[in-house]
Amino acid sequence: MSNIFASAIATDEPIDLFERKNGETGVPNGVSNDLPLQTNSFYSNLLVENQDCAVWTHPYSVWNNKKDKRFGLGLYLARTSDRVFGEGDPAEYFTHPVGEQKLVLSSSDFKEEPEFSLRDLSKFAATARFSSKSEKDCHLDCPLVQGMGFVTGVYSNCIPKISSSIGFKSIDGDKSPRLGTNKYKIELEDGTQWFLYVTLSNEDSVKLALKGKNDIIAEKSVDGVFQLCFASDVDSKHYDSAAGCYAKNASIEASVDGDKCSYSLKLNTEGKLNSNSALFFALPHHVAAFDSDTKNKATSLKLPTTTKGEAVGVLLNKITMEEKLTMKDVAWDPATTIEGKKANFSDNALKAIKAAAQEEADKDVSTELDGDSMYFSGKILAKYAIVLSVCHNVLKDDGLTDKLLQKMKDALDRFKSNKQKYPLFYDTAFKGIVSLATENEDFGNGHYNDHHFHWGYHIQAAAITAFVDQERGGKWTDEVKPWVTSLVRDIANPSSDDKHFPVFRAFDFYNGHSWAKGLYASADGKDEESSSEDYNHAYALKLWGKVVKDENIERRADLMLAIMSRSMNSYFLMADDNKVQPLEFIGNKVTGILFENKAHHTTYFGTNEEYIQGIHMIPISPVSSFIRKPEFVKQEWEQKLKSLVGDLDDGWRGILMLNAALFDPDTAWKFFSSSDFNKKHLDDGQSKTWSLAYCAGVGASS
Numbered sequence: 001m002s003n004i005f006a007s008a009i010a011t012d013e014p015i016d017l018f019e020r021k022n023g024e025t026g027v028p029n030g031v032s033n034d035l036p037l038q039t040n041s042f043y044s045n046l047l048v049e050n051q052d053c054a055v056w057t058h059p060y061s062v063w064n065n066k067k068d069k070r071f072g073l074g075l076y077l078a079r080t081s082d083r084v085f086g087e088g089d090p091a092e093y094f095t096h097p098v099g100e101q102k103l104v105l106s107s108s109d110f111k112e113e114p115e116f117s118l119r120d121l122s123k124f125a126a127t128a129r130f131s132s133k134s135e136k137d138c139h140l141d142c143p144l145v146q147g148m149g150f151v152t153g154v155y156s157n158c159i160p161k162i163s164s165s166i167g168f169k170s171i172d173g174d175k176s177p178r179l180g181t182n183k184y185k186i187e188l189e190d191g192t193q194w195f196l197y198v199t200l201s202n203e204d205s206v207k208l209a210l211k212g213k214n215d216i217i218a219e220k221s222v223d224g225v226f227q228l229c230f231a232s233d234v235d236s237k238h239y240d241s242a243a244g245c246y247a248k249n250a251s252i253e254a255s256v257d258g259d260k261c262s263y264s265l266k267l268n269t270e271g272k273l274n275s276n277s278a279l280f281f282a283l284p285h286h287v288a289a290f291d292s293d294t295k296n297k298a299t300s301l302k303l304p305t306t307t308k309g310e311a312v313g314v315l316l317n318k319i320t321m322e323e324k325l326t327m328k329d330v331a332w333d334p335a336t337t338i339e340g341k342k343a344n345f346s347d348n349a350l351k352a353i354k355a356a357a358q359e360e361a362d363k364d365v366s367t368e369l370d371g372d373s374m375y376f377s378g379k380i381l382a383k384y385a386i387v388l389s390v391c392h393n394v395l396k397d398d399g400l401t402d403k404l405l406q407k408m409k410d411a412l413d414r415f416k417s418n419k420q421k422y423p424l425f426y427d428t429a430f431k432g433i434v435s436l437a438t439e440n441e442d443f444g445n446g447h448y449n450d451h452h453f454h455w456g457y458h459i460q461a462a463a464i465t466a467f468v469d470q471e472r473g474g475k476w477t478d479e480v481k482p483w484v485t486s487l488v489r490d491i492a493n494p495s496s497d498d499k500h501f502p503v504f505r506a507f508d509f510y511n512g513h514s515w516a517k518g519l520y521a522s523a524d525g526k527d528e529e530s531s532s533e534d535y536n537h538a539y540a541l542k543l544w545g546k547v548v549k550d551e552n553i554e555r556r557a558d559l560m561l562a563i564m565s566r567s568m569n570s571y572f573l574m575a576d577d578n579k580v581q582p583l584e585f586i587g588n589k590v591t592g593i594l595f596e597n598k599a600h601h602t603t604y605f606g607t608n609e610e611y612i613q614g615i616h617m618i619p620i621s622p623v624s625s626f627i628r629k630p631e632f633v634k635q636e637w638e639q640k641l642k643s644l645v646g647d648l649d650d651g652w653r654g655i656l657m658l659n660a661a662l663f664d665p666d667t668a669w670k671f672f673s674s675s676d677f678n679k680k681h682l683d684d685g686q687s688k689t690w691s692l693a694y695c696a697g698v699g700a701s702s
Helices: 237-242 292-297 345-361 376-396 398-416 444-448 451-471 474-493 531-547 551-571 611-615 630-641 651-660 664-672 690-695
Strands: 019-021 058-067 073-079 093-095 103-107 114-118 125-131 139-145 149-156 160-163 169-180 183-188 193-200 209-210 217-220 222-228 244-257 258-269 279-282 297-304 310-315 318-324 424-427 433-434 592-593
Touching: 019 073, 073 125, 073 139, 073 149, 103 139, 103 222, 103 630, 125 244, 125 258, 139 244, 149 160, 160 222, 169 193, 169 209, 169 217, 169 237, 193 297, 237 279, 237 297, 237 310, 244 551, 258 433, 258 551, 279 297, 279 451, 292 297, 292 310, 292 318, 318 551, 318 611, 345 376, 345 398, 345 690, 376 398, 376 451, 376 690, 398 474, 433 444, 433 474, 444 451, 444 611, 451 474, 451 531, 474 531, 531 551, 611 630, 630 651, 651 664
Parallel strands: 019 424
Antiparallel strands: 058 073, 073 103, 103 160, 114 125, 125 139, 139 149, 149 222, 160 217, 169 183, 183 193, 193 222, 209 217, 244 258, 258 318, 279 310, 297 310, 424 433
């Protein structure tokens, strides 16, 4: 079986439609932009502003420490006892300290702030280098890889120093795990304990000594590997087994067999070790999907993460998960996971759907799109594309289909010709397609915010339009393909063979979902607000892959959807039996904004409950029921929404009511088919046509 990540979608230059120039954010000194740069990756905080905000590899957070002249890589492990909750029951938020200098990998050669650079950048990894400005060829390399078992410093011609603002209580030698690797146990003044493993080159040796309360310093310059890890209550044999080895990079591969997909995160390692494997920390959604070999290599070693529950240590260089592609056969039509339900397009239902479609197909789509936002225009395009799909697939009405098909082609022509208010261009600095809208416009699109949301809607609209056109014997797909392919490459390029776009800009195959925040420094790390628009972008990719008959695009999207079905219900959507997020928080039902360091039950645009819950619903699509499971939606409805929905008098009411169809399609149908239904209860991305078609398509009695 072939690797679905092996081949690039394309490798040619971005199309001439997009002007070439630098975007608003410049690449910092010490970072090469010869290759595409990850704008939404876990380490992207190190690419912006002062390059000193933390990044989360899980379970550790690390940062470029500049405080108190403790120059080097700061590191921290947030214990559950360090967690801070906001007010309320359930708590409004939970968070953890940042920037606390528990430990800093440093050098006594760093008498002034060292030069900082990032090297060996990839989707899953980067190496932070600290170079002395006074000592020639003296530098400290710290490879940062998601899930890394140790925080590692590779010293070259430097005097190693480990510092702490907390203060050291003791450092004691411990039994060495192997010849050439020495082990120490460190206790801080706050009572936390850490292990230090030292592996030197050429069988060298070095003595370490406390200097005052805040520094441990080596006696001389060395070439070697210093590794720190939190000393958990579990026996340290698993650390001992992997000590001396460290991950330098990682990659992903996957193969599909029918409706089953096996995907692996492969570590590229360096250094000496006892076992044949490095130590990798897996997140709960990984653990739940382990194949048998990986499950057998899982250890008893567990450490807390900030917002992803408890991580499990695994002694393997290749961690493999298995997912069933439950959405493999889902495409254009409504689908549900409600047991016993199936489509019920009765004569009454078809009559109501057609009446709505006739009205909405008469709308002036192009005029409605005359705005300044790629996000809002994408929502509107997708809305009418879905109406088109209903006209063709459900109503089978040639007249309505042909009328709206032409309107969709005309509307999309504005974007595929790049003639919208803020055209897109190719950013030659970070290498990606961004909007000319400035920093404070269109949700930060120009800084790579939300591209998977924005492009997802456009790709979905183009895919549906192209499909219907193909069904009608047209060749419009060929006309729109170069533009759509460019958007797909910008957010979902699978291979480093494509030198013009980063690999999977948004989707994080370690965390199991995308990050929406682009090139903005954030003390709490990357974040995502709308879990539903995340999986909608994967659904859009799936549809596009189907239209252009690119099975790898389609299968990668199926895998992303399967992973998100698991991860969203672990981290974002909190059913009553959620075992990952804190008990004090799960009563919120949705996280709100999920950061790497905190979860905050709010939105960026307001604190109304319907905003917070609803942003995790839009848009309701054929894949929604596979992620927003009926049991969860029912709990959310009864605990959060039922009491407030009747008081809403805007588009959020329609959003919440269509969401109710995920567990109770009859109630939703009655709302949308009522004779006194008010169109102001439709969000600008929601149509009455689809709302009715979805309810009937998932079994509403009509």
